[in-house]
Amino acid sequence: MARGYFQFKKRIQILSGGSAVGELEARGPLRDYFDLTSSDSKFGMDTWEKAEAEMCRQSHSVAIKKAGITADDIDVALAGDLTNQCAASTFGMKDKEIPFVGLYGACSTFALSLGMGSLLLEGGDQKTVLCASSSHFCSAERQYRFPLEYGCQRPPTAQTTVSACGSVVLSAASEEKGIRITEFLVGTVRDYGIRDASNMGAAMAPACADTLCRYFLVSGRKPEDFDMILTGDLGKEGSGILRELCRIGGVEISRNHDDCGNMIFDPITQDVKSGGSGCGCSAAVFASYILHRMKKAEISDILLVGTGALLSAGTVLQKETIPGVAHLIRIQREGK
Amino acid sequence: MARGYFQFKKRIQILSGGSAVGELEARGPLRDYFDLTSSDSKFGMDTWEKAEAEMCRQSHSVAIKKAGITADDIDVALAGDLTNQCAASTFGMKDKEIPFVGLYGACSTFALSLGMGSLLLEGGDQKTVLCASSSHFCSAERQYRFPLEYGCQRPPTAQTTVSACGSVVLSAASEEKGIRITEFLVGTVRDYGIRDASNMGAAMAPACADTLCRYFLVSGRKPEDFDMILTGDLGKEGSGILRELCRIGGVEISRNHDDCGNMIFDPITQDVKSGGSGCGCSAAVFASYILHRMKKAEISDILLVGTGALLSAGTVLQKETIPGVAHLIRIQREGK
Numbered sequence: 037m038a039r040g041y042f043q044f045k046k047r048i049q050i051l052s053g054g055s056a057v058g059e060l061e062a063r064g065p066l067r068d069y070f071d072l073t074s075s076d077s078k079f080g081m082d083t084w085e086k087a088e089a090e091m092c093r094q095s096h097s098v099a100i101k102k103a104g105i106t107a108d109d110i111d112v113a114l115a116g117d118l119t120n121q122c123a124a125s126t127f128g129m130k131d132k133e134i135p136f137v138g139l140y141g142a143c144s145t146f147a148l149s150l151g152m153g154s155l156l157l158e159g160g161d162q163k164t165v166l167c168a169s170s171s172h173f174c175s176a177e178r179q180y181r182f183p184l185e186y187g188c189q190r191p192p193t194a195q196t197t198v199s200a201c202g203s204v205v206l207s208a209a210s211e212e213k214g215i216r217i218t219e220f221l222v223g224t225v226r227d228y229g230i231r232d233a234s235n236m237g238a239a240m241a242p243a244c245a246d247t248l249c250r251y252f253l254v255s256g257r258k259p260e261d262f263d264m265i266l267t268g269d270l271g272k273e274g275s276g277i278l279r280e281l282c283r284i285g286g287v288e289i290s291r292n293h294d295d296c297g298n299m300i301f302d303p304i305t306q307d308v309k310s311g312g313s314g315c316g317c318s319a320a321v322f323a324s325y326i327l328h329r330m331k332k333a334e335i336s337d338i339l340l341v342g343t344g345a346l347l348s349a350g351t352v353l354q355k356e357t358i359p360g361v362a363h364l365i366r367i368q369r370e371g372k
Numbered sequence: 373m374a375r376g377y378f379q380f381k382k383r384i385q386i387l388s389g390g391s392a393v394g395e396l397e398a399r400g401p402l403r404d405y406f407d408l409t410s411s412d413s414k415f416g417m418d419t420w421e422k423a424e425a426e427m428c429r430q431s432h433s434v435a436i437k438k439a440g441i442t443a444d445d446i447d448v449a450l451a452g453d454l455t456n457q458c459a460a461s462t463f464g465m466k467d468k469e470i471p472f473v474g475l476y477g478a479c480s481t482f483a484l485s486l487g488m489g490s491l492l493l494e495g496g497d498q499k500t501v502l503c504a505s506s507s508h509f510c511s512a513e514r515q516y517r518f519p520l521e522y523g524c525q526r527p528p529t530a531q532t533t534v535s536a537c538g539s540v541v542l543s544a545a546s547e548e549k550g551i552r553i554t555e556f557l558v559g560t561v562r563d564y565g566i567r568d569a570s571n572m573g574a575a576m577a578p579a580c581a582d583t584l585c586r587y588f589l590v591s592g593r594k595p596e597d598f599d600m601i602l603t604g605d606l607g608k609e610g611s612g613i614l615r616e617l618c619r620i621g622g623v624e625i626s627r628n629h630d631d632c633g634n635m636i637f638d639p640i641t642q643d644v645k646s647g648g649s650g651c652g653c654s655a656a657v658f659a660s661y662i663l664h665r666m667k668k669a670e671i672s673d674i675l676l677v678g679t680g681a682l683l684s685a686g687t688v689l690q691k692e693t694i695p696g697v698a699h700l701i702r703i704q705r706e707g708k
Binding site: 037040041042083085086103110111112116118119120121122123126127129130133134135136137138139141143149152155156158159160161162179221222223224225227346347348349350351354356359361370 | 373375376378422446452456459462463469472476478484488492494495553561682683684687692695697
């Protein structure tokens with residue numbers, strides 16, 4: 037088997053998805069698909085960091101409830117986020133007594149959690165896992181860039197960190213119907229020398245192209261075999277670079293490629309520059325809109341490629357480049 | 373199977389261990405067991421963060437070399453550290469084209485990487501993984517506490533972040549001899565309301581006691597079944613609390629309990645307060661001294677419990693409590 041490539045033998049089924057989003061996201065094109073929202077993006081808390089943790093808590097709870105189970109039925113939870121030391125995920129989990137695995141892959145964390153969660157079901161006798169990731173515009177802005185009060189101008193290539201959490205319950209099921217995770221390809225850290233922290237699409241696109249080209253090579257499949265190749269989150273700038281890099285690699289994805297960062301906001305009415313980003317973006321888009329479309333059989337076989345920019349405020353200050361990583365998941369609808 | 377508990381059916385063998393440590397660690401009691409050291413803890417770099425990444429790079433390389441393979445033979449690497457956004461692990465990995473999974477569990481990250489790495493071998497057709505974690509006193513001090521130049525006094529309960537990286541190569545082997553990882557218990561986030569960031573032993577001990585008591589319950593084993601119950605890293609303060617909490621839980625571990633944070637420094641000649649801590653402590657102690665003792669058959673069946681304090685500089689400033697988590701690994705020596 038190729039390096040980092042997994043084809044699951046068990047039926048890893050997606051039982052449910054839950055999502056909680058902030059105010060801007062709740063005014064976007066996918067507003068009808070999200071489960072919960074907070075009119076001031078604070079979720080009743082007094083700091084942005086606590087708001088993000090509370091958003092996680094609520095998103096997990098709704099996913100667990102929709103699966104028709106309780107938190108005690110979850111064998112392991114896997115989650116990560118952008119806050120330093122992944123505090124939002126930890127604090128969002130600490131009221132639930134669930135064995136917890138912390139992950140970090142920047143915006144690729146959601147796809148990574150689905151992959152590692154599936155592996156955990158594949159390799160053990162555990163029955164049910166929770167996979168999640170989150171981000172919050174306000175906690176991310178002040179951590180990575182400037183305090184919001186500073187009113188910093190952002191260039192057109194900058195993406196807008198999404199305030200959202202997406203949570204998915206997976207189960208090793210025996211049923212021959214439902215939505216399944218069937219493959220997982222672990223991404224490689226790629227560094228093309230990008231140093232502009234306001235152009236993370238450009239930093240992540242090479243890693244994404246690498247993972248996609250590697251996937252088509254090792255699986256023997258072609259882009260047209262899928263109803264959708266969904267990246268999360270390259271935004272407008274990064275999506276263009278990805279398509280071009282794939283084309284150079286001999287793979288044409290533009291016919292069925294879409295990006296969660298381009299879907300969550302309306303580029304005309306919402307001033308989000310190059311689109312959405314943040315661990316919560318692909319998580320919330322997948323756990324709501326995409327799952328909805330798969331259940332309705334509008335799409336039945338998709339690739340989800342989580343793309344992460346592996347920078348910190350410190351690496352930027354030390355003039356380091358921004359490496360990227362991209363993890364790929366194949367999700368298929370089975371039965372009627 | 374109990375929640376978060378895995379007994380591996382495949383032979384997950386530890387092929388090799390590599391370690392790179394700083395100047396203070398190289399003067400400690402385990403000095404003869406480490407592979408590499410840097411006389412100024414800078415590893416030839418101009419910032420502490422770059423030094424930590426370089427230390428990782430060197431530690432991985434020595435582990436890979438000792439296993440008699442090359443980086444191209446590693447199917448997946450799993451690593452994490454204490455720097456914001458786990459930058460040391462990422463930058464330490466980016467010159468090697470290895471599929472990479474980022475983990476975060478504070479000082480429990482090394483045990484988590486061994487557990488998730490074993491699961492990855494158990495659940496797929498991959499052959500070889502690299503598991504690692506690191507920390508650096510200087511990058512951690514200025515990130516979590518104060519700039520070194522400030523010369524801050526630390527209370528006796530404070531632990532000293534270890535400058536070290538430990539790397540281990542695992543393989544799904546068919547041989548009936550060697551050192552194997554046989555069990556993994558994922559820890560639960562535990563919060564006993566500790567708010568003192570200078571007493572992380574107290575914050576982590578409850579999670580550690582919880583994981584140990586849960587392990588003895590679900591496995592049906594007793595502390596005396598093991599040659600060593602090794603925690604990493606509770607230090608002097610936390611170790612005492614752990615033993616007492618276990619006693620309350622009906623488990624007596626004091627006869628064979630030891631802690632990596634108590635082993636790496638000499639408490640008499642080295643001014644390290646409550647002992648060592650940091651993701652790199654248990655990683656380097658295990659990958660050097662412990663593996664050496666297991667190879668010599670001085671110890672043949674041990675539990676390694678990684679303990680993490682899930683705080684960030686931000687959660688401390690926001691007066692949050694410090695939750696803990698502890699992941700358990702059983703390691704056994706097989707054959708002669």
